[in-house]
Amino acid sequence: MTRSQRQRILALTPRERLKSRWTALGIDRPHRRVRGPETGMAMVRGRMGATGNAFNLGEMTMTRASVTLEDGPLGHGWVRGRDFHHAELIALIDACAQQDDLRERIDAELIAPLADELATRNAEASRTAAATRVDFFTMVRGE
Template sequence: MGLSGRNGREAQRKAAMAVLAHSGAGDIAGHLAAIAVPAHENLREPENGLVMLRGRIGGDGAPFNLGEATVSRAAVRLATGEIGFGYVLGRDRQKAQMIALCDAMVQSTELSGEVETRVIAPLREAMIADRSRKAAEAAATRVDFYTMVRGEG
């Protein structure tokens, strides 16, 4: 696979992960149920843990430890060898597992088309519709302020 092919695959994988991360676990499970999930094994059982959040004052100050956040993670290997990883903020191990499975399937040449059309695309459409609805609700409450200049004399 050439350099442009690899970059295209990485971009597709990155876009799929962004959609999956912003989707609900029930939505992902519903769409995954519509396809034949391939044989796979857990490389890393879904587990919960903590990550340290780092911050900076003003964007250019010295970094400091802001606090910890709970995350769930999982790793899956398909029978064909593709390995997928799933990380989720919060304590949703099932969602992390489903994201890892989708990640592995997106990397598979045989499965990537089906997972894109039957799982990722519907989730992306729902995410875009939800964002549009929220933007419309916010726009309905928008108030335009203006100042009239008073003429002198």
């Protein structure tokens, strides 16, 4: 799993769910804050019809944090909204996942189950949206 895939899953997982799964792993590495957590704005871009030219849709609030482990790796975390604890927890997991002895365990025991939960939530949201789908068609008059 790539670092960006891991970051995406961590950012989309609710903080309480992420915290409980991380605590269950029992990984406790001493760390210190390097930056933040701090809140700012990020530009959100969109596309017409998902394939057209990109345009600036608007701004959203984001929180970022950076931590370093005592033995070196630097981790970063970003999350939408103002959840300082979520951003810092993501940064800690990111730093730990950069260590060879922890990466496989984090990916197998933390990230993979969270990815499955995310896929299940997305599939259910798609089914709910599909239930409200309306197909429009044009009737041609036979004149």
